[in-house]
Amino acid sequence: MTMIEAIREAHDVAMTRDERVVVFGEDVGFFGGVFRCTAGLQKKHGRARCFDTPINESGIVGTAIGMAAYGLKPVVEIQFADYVYPAYDQIVSEAARLRHRSNGDFTCPIVVRMPTGGGIFGGQTHSQSPEALFTHVAGLKVVVPSNPADAKGLLLAAIDDPDPVIFLEPKRLYNGPFDGQHDQPIVGWKKHPLGEVPEGDVPVPLGVAARFREGQEVTVLAYGTMVYVAEAAAERAGVDAEIIDLRTLVPLDLETIETSVQKTGRCVILHEATRTSGFGAELMSVVQETCFYHFEAPIIRVTGWDTPYPHAQEWEYFPGPARVAEALRKVMED
Template sequence: MPRRTMIEAIRDAMDVSMARDERVIVYGEDVGFFGGVFRCTQGLQAKYGKNRCFDAPISESGIVGSAIGMAAYGLRPCVEVQFADYVYPAYDQIVSEAARLRYRSNNDFTCPIVVRMPTGGGIFGGQTHSQSPEALFTHVSGLKTVVPSNPHDAKGLLIAAIEDPDPVIFLEPKRLYNGPFDGHHDNPVTPWSKHELGEVADGHYTIPLGKAAIRRQGSAVTVLAYGTMVYVAQAAAAE
């Protein structure tokens, strides 16, 4: 299987989904021509056109609000908030509209949107580029929150999120975008293990949302972790 970084795996997931379903559209700040601040959407506008991958104004509330309307009328928007730190203006749209649309319409409408966001620290981003707001979403009924820890999972989970009939918050750990680390310092782990390294299958596959993966069998204690902290937990277990 080809090896991909998490950035490449996420881009591939959107590419696969857009090719399979013309209802899937991708947009956000600098997402179209520029390909995203981390290049996760690079090349998608050239391949699918400006009607399906395009730039949005600097308005997180507008990005998410318009996606909810599009989803209610049959599209499947996968939108990007440039950093998780910027999601707060859109929080009301997410929790008051997207999360409740199925229930409040008595199942007449659903909200199949994905809100992608780079999240977490580890890249010296400072106070407005390092936040981890997942707790704000995991406590909201009607939302699914996803945080992958490796490229293989990132692709399968993102495709599953795009195909899900309800809203999914998809948080991408910036520290893992280009490779994992050893849990102690900034040195990357070389080589990665099979999935951590980024052996990512071509084409379509999904990983079920809400199901944990066992990274290491043990008998004394259960450690639950996600995203970057998977590697910190593995380092602690190794010691």
């Protein structure tokens, strides 16, 4: 399957097994979503369980919170992550706090899905990576899959979770794994690759990272599209890198991270979002706190630039394999 197909199947499995699961958002019903992640769900499960909404992100999330408080399990789509800001107050002030402010009388089992990141020439309002804004909020879980199997399994686990989950889907991976080898678009895509996806109801637990690539010399911490860029960079640099695909940013799998960094003694952190206050800063802190006496070299971050998203220069903005390979060589020299 592609990631789109895997996400669609996760919805279908969840809706089939549990009538409380409802799916809604802009264009997700009749049309099946701008990226087709919900295609066919309305026809199969009916308009009462998969339906379209007005262009009102605050209303979409606010409605989901009310539904969740009354026992439903809403899965809502924000058409692009860039559009989530009108709903940010609902997510932060209501969804994330409902369990605590009600002393456990209510929970908020909602999933807020949204395409994230660049690579489709979407410009400044269709390409942002806002994951750090959500990882800072107590009460939210934040998930970023990198492959179809994880997309399905993590989404199933997110739907099962009793608390709100922010589910960020890298757009560059929607139609097949990104091979990561190139610093420019078009040639960097494999055209028709599919990922093996388990049949049926097979959740992937939240809070468990994956060892994407075994290695001995340096640990690379990445998530989403950057996992494949890290792999290509390691091959380009000739470095025996161990790549940890975080999968879930909150809760973070500290045990897997610590085990890897303590083994290699070196760490490179990689993400597409801007550098300042990006999630990489938090990763640097926790790795420094827990692995300081194992380090052979300083930690290095490779990120997007501290600038509004540059439409015309987005492929210079991305941490590509050339920049990441340079960081890997540098950390090995220290």
